Amino acid sequence: EVQLVESGGGLVQPGGSLRLSCAAAGFAFSNYEMNWVRQAPGKGLEWVSYISSSGSTIFYADSVKGRFTISRDAAKNSLFLLMNSLRDEDTAVYYCARTTGYSFDQKKNDFWGQGTLVSVSS
Amino acid sequence: SYVLTQPPSLSMAPGQTAMITCGGNNIAVKTVHWYQQKPGQAPVLVVHDDSDRPSGIPERFSGSNSGDTATLTISRVEAGDEADYYCQVWDSSRDHWVFGGGTKVTVL
Helix, strand or coil: CCEEEEECCEEECCCCCEEEEEEEECCCHHHCEEEEEEECCCCCEEEEEEECCCCCCEEECCCCCCCEEEEEEHHHCEEEEEECCCCHHHCEEEEEEEEECCCHHHCEEEEECCCEEEEECC | CCCCECCCEEEECCCCCEEEEEECCCHHHCCCEEEEECCCCCCEEEEECCCECCCCCCCCEEEEEECCEEEEEECCCCHHHCEEEEEEEEECCCCEEEECCCEEEEEC
8 A cells, every 4th residue: 555654844933944754655666756745724736846766857846946955765765855944935734745657747646645734933 | 837727616416517627728738637635635636647537536537628628527426526626737848737726616
């Protein structure tokens, strides 16, 4: 059974940092691309960042570029999101998602974790 | 940037057909994926590549994509279909994924 479990969320002051983790199980993690997607309270889904299976290709949403860093550790079957210079508008539930598809146009998130809440407030 | 437009809400009685639209400029040339999100839960992929269903998703869920509109159709709507539904595409001009704003489906 595919499992994705996020952790590392919490309350942080504006300008602070957090590192989110996503532990994967039940599939060959090193063979899959991964995404982070967030959802602000009462709002819709927003794509945050993508990493290829090898880690060689990375994309970021404009809203987080230069502040967030995505990475992965195949030995630990884990995905990470390092978030620096956090702002109020980064407050959201952050989901990690497994991504499949041959071309980028075909890539979709076929399994999602339950999410971890990040609250940015003074 | 590429924008996807969804109606904020839809309401229908059980047994009716729900058609959730996702508008975008010439969206027909893109590949559309659809997610269902029930309150307090993570999203679930219900239709991918315009019209394919993942295993375990009922045949009542179907998708189409033509012109400037992609559509997720839920036939014979049930109370358990109450959820928010999101469309998603890849914006190749910016190497970004884009989600629609979501449609809240209410079964009366």
